[in-house]
Amino acid sequence: MKPANILIVEDETIVGMDLKLKLQSRGYNVLETASTGQEAIEISNKYNPDLILMDIILDGNIDGIEAASQISTRQQIPIIYITGNSDFVIDERLLATQPVEVLIKPVHDLQLFEIIKQALPN
Amino acid sequence: MKVLIVDDNKENIYLLKTLLAGKKYEVVSAYNGAEAMAKLEQDNFQLIISDILMPEVDGFQFCRQVKESERFSKIPFIFYSATYIDEKDEVFALQLGANKFIRKPLQPDEFIKTIKSIIKDAQKGKLKFKKPSLKKEEEIFKLYNERLVQKLEKKMVDLEAEVEKHKQTENKLRQSEERFRGLFENAVVGLYRTTPDGKITVANHTLIKMLGYSSFEELAKRNLKTNGFESEYPRAEFEKMIKQHGQAVGFESAWLKKDRSTIYISESARALRDNKGKIIAYEGTVQDITNKKQAEMALIASEQKFREMTERSFDIIAILDSKGFFTYVSPSVTNVLGYLPEEMVGKHFRKFVAKIELDKSIKTLAQLLQGKKITRLEYEIQKKDKSIAIVEINSGPIRNGKKITGVQLNIRDITARVTAEKALRVSEEFNRRIIESSNDCIKVLDLQGNLLFMSNGGQKLLEIQDITPYLNKSWLDLWKGKFRITAEQALSDAIKKGSSYFRAYLPTITGKDKWWSVLISQIPEVSGKVNKLLAISRDITPEMAAEEKLRDSLLEKEVLLKEIHHRVKNNMNVLISLLHLQCQHVDDLKGILAIQMCIKRIYSMALIHEKLYKSENFANVNFRDYTITLIQELIRSYQVENYISTKIDVEEISIMIMNCQFMIMAWVSQLKLMLKASLH
Known part of the structure; x- marks a missing residue:
């Protein structure tokens, strides 16, 4: 069985790197990390990942929600938001993108893996 | 000295007696010749004075008897007569033996003088006493009869004259009576005479007519006592008045006429009495005063009315x-x-x-x-x-x-x-001063929202120079846009519920920004009915400015806080990630545990940070919420949820953030030993 492709969208390099290592250690295939909304849209377009771990506040003009919103217009990819600001949990714009879950940083590993497992088909 | 006087006239005797008694004569009197003779027999007299014309035995006869008597012939005899005054009478008298013949009337002095001289003459014996010179009876009778017939003739003439005089008097009387009868019958006043027992014996035409009768006979059937003129005719009072004063003058009473209608009369009457003083009749005048009485009664009634009004008046x-x-x-x-x-x-x-x-x-x-x-x-x-x-x-x-x-x-x-007016003035003055000294804008509105009054303070606040153009105009129109709607709502609420409150913006006349807090309440009248509203507006512009500033500042802080929160959380995440990465390169178990310990602490800090951020009060954390989350997270991170069952019973309390930090340290250590933690 082919491991699932996961896209990490994270403007904080260290956090992104840590996340990538954790997922890889669990056997997932992690695509190159996108640090802006624009990159996230492009990589999604290019590789069509099975799951996106999306930070909300990103560098550049497009934030995570906007990026997820644009991606969802062409592709059906489950999205898990990971954000430091818990205010977004009730953000209407965010809810409109129908995410799998909104996780608040810092995320416990066990909780994260549990959610990923649920989000991926099979 | 005793004198015998003979005269049939009492008055003559009285006169002579008085006259002679004054001169110390003793006087005895007799009424005629016969009586005189008897008196002579009883006493001794020094003088006889006799009248001629007398009943029974007249003077001539008496003189003849005296002069023929032996005993009395020497007593001086004087005739004193008013009737026999003829020359022949005197001659006859002297012939009969009389000493003197005096004609009446004679002056008293002259009379006394004559008597005195005769008595003096008699005492001196100068007086001549002679027997009657006429011897023959026939001669005497002839002379006597002559004197008598002459006297009778004279008497007849006198009588005729008397009769004529009587006729004239009678005539005059008749004329007078007729005149009087006319007067009586046609008098303006009623005239009457009644018996004491109330029978009407006389009534004149005027009275008969006055009482509504047609004839005296008809009126006379009515008896005053038994069938009076008036049910309450005060007859007793009338009788008493007459008894006391002998008469009644202007006695007013009300009588009944024939047709039983009332006539008011004024009556004047007197009683007629007999010799013994017993009342035999009443007679009097009656005047119809009905008109006067009615006018008087109307006046009394009017006066009574006036008096009652006056006396009942406050x-x-x-x-x-x-x-x-x-x-x-x-x-x-x-x-x-x-x-x-x-x-x-x-x-x-x-x-x-x-x-x-x-x-x-x-x-x-x-x-x-x-x-x-x-x-x-x-x-x-x-x-x-x-x-x-x-x-x-x-x-x-x-x-x-x-x-x-x-x-x-x-x-x-x-x-x-x-x-009350004074008190009201004082109270009004006081109220006015309160209103004028207030810094609020005090207004009186009618129920339509028209401005009836605005305090000077309010005019100053709104920079209104002259309030007149605003009075009796809609106060609601002063508010603009949404504030007009608010004001309208508040007005209707105040009318419905009694009072209302709103805050709104209304600039001054010159355009200065003003915010107002407005309280509208009802002004009930004494009857409880509400026709007016009181609106008090307070200038809250400074407060509003401060509030706005605060709101802006809070908003700014919130944004800042969000940013800080985000940054802190991000940084914590970065730290955790860094420590994870670090862990990959550490072989020493102790070192790994130490790093993992650090990671856990950072998680705790992040959790507190999160809870604090969500908390309504930045200084406090809901301890129950925090505890539950913390325990769950810890248990999950140790992957021991299958071995440890948790029963969490924490009170709903808030804990100061500083205390909370120490608490976390203790908690983490204890949980690491897998001990049951209990905190109350």
């Missing part, structure tokens, strides 16, 4: 004479001033006026006496208990013809009203 009605003395004061004075009317009547008004009012009242009286009418004059009057009553006086002069004889006063006690 006002005092008083009358002063032209000198200023009370002649009448209505009884209501007692209620108002405490005086009894009789304590004031007859006293001068100045006694009752307060001293400070004296000059004014004297001037007023003078004006009234000049004919001026004075109304609504306020006076201070001293009550009986020395307190002061404020009264309002309306007054006018009383005229008798053109002359002003007094002043009528209508006095009303207005003390309570004046006191």
Whole structure:
């Protein structure tokens, strides 16, 4: 069985790197990390990942929600938001993108893996 | 000296007796010759004076008897006559033996002088006594008869003259009587005569007609006692009056006419009495005074009405004479001033006026006496208990013809009203000062929201120079946009619920920004009905500015906080990630545990940070919520949820953030030992 492709969208390099290592250690295939909304849209377009771990506040003009919103217009990819600001949990714009879950940083590993497992088909 | 007087006339005897007694003569009298003879027999007389014409035995016969008697012939005999005055009479008398013949009337002095001379002559024996010179009886009779016939003839002539005189008198009397009867029958007044037992014996035509009868006979059937003229005819009073005063004058009563209608009469009457003083009849005059009486009764009724009105009135009605003395004061004075009317009547008004009012009242009286009418004059009057009553006086002069004889006063006690007015003025003044000294804009509105009043303070706040153009115009129209709707709503709420409140923006006339807090409430009238509203607006512009600033500042802080929160969380995440990465390169188990310990602590810090951020109060954390989350997270991170069951029973409390940090440390250590943690 082919491991699932996961896209990490994270403007904080260290956090992104840590996340990538954790997922890889669990056997997932992690695509190159996108640090802006624009990159996230492009990589999604290019590789069509099975799951996106999306930070909300990103560098550049497009934030995570906007990026997820644009991606969802062409592709059906489950999205898990990971954000430091818990205010977004009730953000209407965010809810409109129908995410799998909104996780608040810092995320416990066990909780994260549990959610990923649920989000991926099979 | 004894004198015998013989005369059939009592008066003559009395005259002579008096005259002679005055001269110390002793007098005895007899009425005729026969009686005189008897008297002569009984006593000794020194003189006889005799009349001629007398009944039974006349003077001539008596003289003849005396002169023929032996015993009496020497007594001087004087004839004194008024009837036999002829020359022949004297001759006959002297022939019969009389000593002197005196004709009546004679002056008393002359008479006494004559008597004295005769007595003197008799005493001196000078007097001649002769036997009657006429011897023959026939001769005497002839002469006597001659004298008598002559006397009778004279008497006849006298009688005829007398009869003629009587006829004339009778005629005059008849004429007079006729005249009187005419007068009686046609008199303007009624005339009557009744018996004491009430029978009408005389009534004139006027009276008969007055009482509505056609004839005297018809009227006479009526008896005063048994069938009186009036049911309450005060007959007893009338009789008493006559008994006491001998007459009744202007006695007024009411009689019944034939047709039973009432006639008012004035009666004057007197009683007719017999010799013994017993009343035999009443006679009098009756005057019809019905018209006068009715007018009088109308006047009395009107006066009674006036008096009742006056006396029932709460006002005092008083009358002063032209000198200023009370002649009448209505009884209501007692209620108002405490005086009894009789304590004031007859006293001068100045006694009752307060001293400070004296000059004014004297001037007023003078004006009234000049004919001026004075109304609504306020006076201070001293009550009986020395307190002061404020009264309002309306007054006018009383005229008798053109002359002003007094002043009528209508006095009303207005003390309570004046006191209340004064109190009201004070209270109004006080209220006005409160309103004017207020820094709020105080307004009175009608139920349509029209402005009826705005305090000076309010005008100043709105920079209004002249309020007039705004009065009686809609106050709601001053508010613009959404604030007008708010104001309209508040007005209707105040009418419905009693009061309402709103905050709104309304710039001053010159355009300065103003925020207002407006309280509208009802102004109930005494009846409880509400026709007006009170609107008090307070200038809250400074507060609003501060509030806005605060709101801006809070907003700014919130954004900042969000940013900080985000940054802190991000950084914590970065730290955790860094430590994870670090862990990959550490082989030493102790080192790994230490790093993992660090990671856990950072998680805890992040959790607290998160809870604090969500908390309503930044200084406190809901301890229950925090504890539950923390325990769950810890247990999950240790992957021991399958071995440890948790029962969490924490009270809903808030804990200061500083204490909380120490608490976390203790908690983490204890949980690491897998011990049951319990905290209450």
